[in-house]
Amino acid sequence: MRYSQLFIPTMREVPSGINAISHILMLRAGYVRQLAAGLFIFLPLGWRVLNKINLILKEEMEKIGAQEISMPILHPAEIWQATGRWYTIKEEMFRLKDRTGRDMCLGMTHEEIMAWIASKEIKSYRQLPQIWYQIQTKLRDEARPRGGVLRTREFIMKDSYSFDADWEGLDRSYNLHAEAYHRIFTRCGLKYYQVESDPGIMGDLESHEFMAPTPAGEDDIVICESCGYAANIEVAKSEISTLLPSNLEYKEIYTPNKKSVKEVSEFLGLNEKYFIKTLLVISEKNGPVLVMLRGDQELNEKKLARIIGEFSFATPEQSLEILGVELGFVGPIGHKIKKIADLSIQKDITYVSGANKKDYHLQGIIPGVHFDAQWMDIRKVKEEDKCYKCGGSLKIEKAIEVGNIFKLGTKYTEPLHAYFLDKDGKEKPIIMGSYGIGPARVAAAAIEQNHDSDGIIWPKSIAPFDIEIIPLNMDDEKTVNIAEELYEKLGEIYNSFADRHIEVLIDDRDERPGVKFKDADLIGIPIQVIVGKKVLNENKIEIKKRRTKETKKVSVNKAVVEIINAYYETY
RNA sequence: CGGGGUGUAGCGCAGUCUGGUAGCGCGCACGGUUCGGGACCGUGGUGUCGGAGGUUCAAAUCCUCUCACCCCGACCA
Numbered sequence: 318m319r320y321s322q323l324f325i326p327t328m329r330e331v332p333s334g335i336n337a338i339s340h341i342l343m344l345r346a347g348y349v350r351q352l353a354a355g356l357f358i359f360l361p362l363g364w365r366v367l368n369k370i371n372l373i374l375k376e377e378m379e380k381i382g383a384q385e386i387s388m389p390i391l392h393p394a395e396i397w398q399a400t401g402r403w404y405t406i407k408e409e410m411f412r413l414k415d416r417t418g419r420d421m422c423l424g425m426t427h428e429e430i431m432a433w434i435a436s437k438e439i440k441s442y443r444q445l446p447q448i449w450y451q452i453q454t455k456l457r458d459e460a461r462p463r464g465g466v467l468r469t470r471e472f473i474m475k476d477s478y479s480f481d482a483d484w485e486g487l488d489r490s491y492n493l494h495a496e497a498y499h500r501i502f503t504r505c506g507l508k509y510y511q512v513e514s515d516p517g518i519m520g521d522l523e524s525h526e527f528m529a530p531t532p533a534g535e536d537d538i539v540i541c542e543s544c545g546y547a548a549n550i551e552v553a554k555s556e557i558s559t560l561l562p563s564n565l566e567y568k569e570i571y572t573p574n575k576k577s578v579k580e581v582s583e584f585l586g587l588n589e590k591y592f593i594k595t596l597l598v599i600s601e602k603n604g605p606v607l608v609m610l611r612g613d614q615e616l617n618e619k620k621l622a623r624i625i626g627e628f629s630f631a632t633p634e635q636s637l638e639i640l641g642v643e644l645g646f647v648g649p650i651g652h653k654i655k656k657i658a659d660l661s662i663q664k665d666i667t668y669v670s671g672a673n674k675k676d677y678h679l680q681g682i683i684p685g686v687h688f689d690a691q692w693m694d695i696r697k698v699k700e701e702d703k704c705y706k707c708g709g710s711l712k713i714e715k716a717i718e719v720g721n722i723f724k725l726g727t728k729y730t731e732p733l734h735a736y737f738l739d740k741d742g743k744e745k746p747i748i749m750g751s752y753g754i755g756p757a758r759v760a761a762a763a764i765e766q767n768h769d770s771d772g773i774i775w776p777k778s779i780a781p782f783d784i785e786i787i788p789l790n791m792d793d794e795k796t797v798n799i800a801e802e803l804y805e806k807l808g809e810i811y812n813s814f815a816d817r818h819i820e821v822l823i824d825d826r827d828e829r830p831g832v833k834f835k836d837a838d839l840i841g842i843p844i845q846v847i848v849g850k851k852v853l854n855e856n857k858i859e860i861k862k863r864r865t866k867e868t869k870k871v872s873v874n875k876a877v878v879e880i881i882n883a884y885y886e887t888y
Numbered sequence: 889c890g891g892g893g894u895g896u897a898g899c900g901c902a903g904u905c906u907g908g909u910a911g912c913g914c915g916c917a918c919g920g921u922u923c924g925g926g927a928c929c930g931u932g933g934u935g936u937c938g939g940a941g942g943u944u945c946a947a948a949u950c951c952u953c954u955c956a957c958c959c960c961g962a963c964c965a
Contacts, residue, residue, distance in 0.1 A: 329926060330900050334958045426965045460963050789924060831925040849924060
């Protein structure tokens with residue numbers, strides 16, 4: 318295509334108040350514009366990138382036998398009421414009424430609708446398995462849209478759903494998706510991890526997330542570099558070293574105004590690890606709960622919430638009211654309320670904790686002897702911990718969730734009565750799975766992972782064009798003729814890498830060379846072909862790889878072959 | 889939802905403290921000179937100063953309310 322006919326509004330200045338690199342570059346390079354909080358317009362270049370990604374998604378989904386369909390985004394409330402999510406999801410769902418006053422909502426996702434159609438049409442095990450997918454708009458009234466295109470209120474998602482007759486079938490469909498996702502993200506040029514994840518409101522079974530590491534990411538993931546263990550920090554487990562025996566005499570100690578573990582630890586000259594941090598939380602379902610952690614550890618709130626449901630930390634007033642103790646001096650002994658202690662607290666040594674009395678702590682506490690509790694893993698993994706599988710060292714990285722896979726089981730099919738008759742003539746619920754990928758997040762992650770100070774460096778599989786021809790002197794007949802000739806010839810070449818023709822952009826604008834160079838680097842097409850009077854005098858043109866900035870002069874009559882070679886060499 | 893911040897030309901900003909009738913750079917239009925890394929000179933157009941109400945002879949500026957957007961946190965199929 319011709320640059321002069323394409324709408325690519327690049328910006329020289331950096332928009333103020335935003336900080337995600339992908340957000341800045343998408344704006345500066347003319348890929349997107351923002352309509353309102355969490356609502357983005359994809360301009361021609363941005364839309365081309367999304368379509369490149371979608372094409373890869375379609376190809377890989379078709380390879381595992383998935384069939385593309387399209388579902389409404391406006392849903393009747395009854396279906397969401399049937400599964401209960403009409404009630405469990407709160408402000409995040411856009412709701413409205415139609416003219417007759419009927420409750421409706423805008424689809425945040427499509428499990429309900431998929432299970433509904435399955436319930437109507439799938440009657441026999443002979444119709445199973447099925448995998449249906451769509452690339453469709455989702456709407457969520459996000460509390461805080463952020464990071465440009467990373468978290469928006471309206472976005473496109475590739476969502477697929479598997480329907481199987483039994484659990485082995487679900488495993489098969491799940492694994493097929495995992496394999497397809499590996500191919501997809503590899504093809505899109507992303508660095509990514511498949512991590513264990515929290516199923517959240519999707520269900521209670523196995524789930525994984527595909528995470529593209531970048532500082533702009535919203536999630537923390539834990540990676541073991543020796544054995545490959547990878548998990549979202551919300552569910553990650555680790556091993557921490559056991560402590561050497563301690564044998565403190567059981568007695569109260571005066572600790573005036575020393576409340577935090579750190580303060581008391583310094584006051585007594587005893588390592589934080591020999592403390593028990595006692596927290597009071599108020600659970601919506603279970604009321605007050607006392608939570609114990611080793612002094613140097615932090616609470617993983619997600620882990621605790623999975624045990625006791627939604628909870629909040631007690632206020633100073635609540636602590637006095639419920640325990641009769643000021644916060645800071647609460648200890649594990651004596652209270653009648655529910656107690657949960659982290660597994661890292663050893664039962665064979667003595668600890669220090671609050672004495673349940675203002676300005677006093679208690680030493681010599683032996684867990685299991687002086688108090689009992691429900692022993693659970695509620696600790697947040699730290700980088701200095703060891704891998705619980707292999708003992709290897711761990712690293713924690715920020716990452717963007719670009720995809721996820723969930724085993725749903727019968728969570729949606731039972732309430733929506735999606736039953737089929739099995740071989741044995743018995744009626745059984747369909748076993749379901751759901752699998753999502755956010756194309757805009759893939760694009761943003763690709764930019765986060767592939768850019769330099771001049772602009773975007775697209776992985777060539779998802780670049781809006783393959784090659785950009787840059788004639789430098791539009792008033793020089795020879796320059797224009799050779800550029801146009803290359804444009805013609807290159808456009809006719811079949812791109813076996815992508816199974817389509819080479820897509821060429823020619824910057825035919827009457828602009829100064831500097832402007833063209835800057836814009837070309839900003840928008841990030843993998844190969845630049847520079848045609849200019851100066852080098853043309855040697856009967857040569859230049860080929861520049863955007864990624865490495867490596868430039869090569871080649872003679873005009875070998876140009877096409879050399880350009881194609883350079884294109885295949887880059888990545 | 890809690891905390892912080894910003895709204896002045898298409899973009900980036902100054903002007904607000906101390907009230908006096910709106911400015912700079914870039915971009916844009918036209919003319920000329922330039923032409924291998926966001927050119928230069930000249931000319932020109934551009935604003936309900938986020939909105940509403942109030943104080944005042946006079947409000948971008950002071951007061952009250954409100955809206956939008958951004959950042960941190962909570963939340964996040």
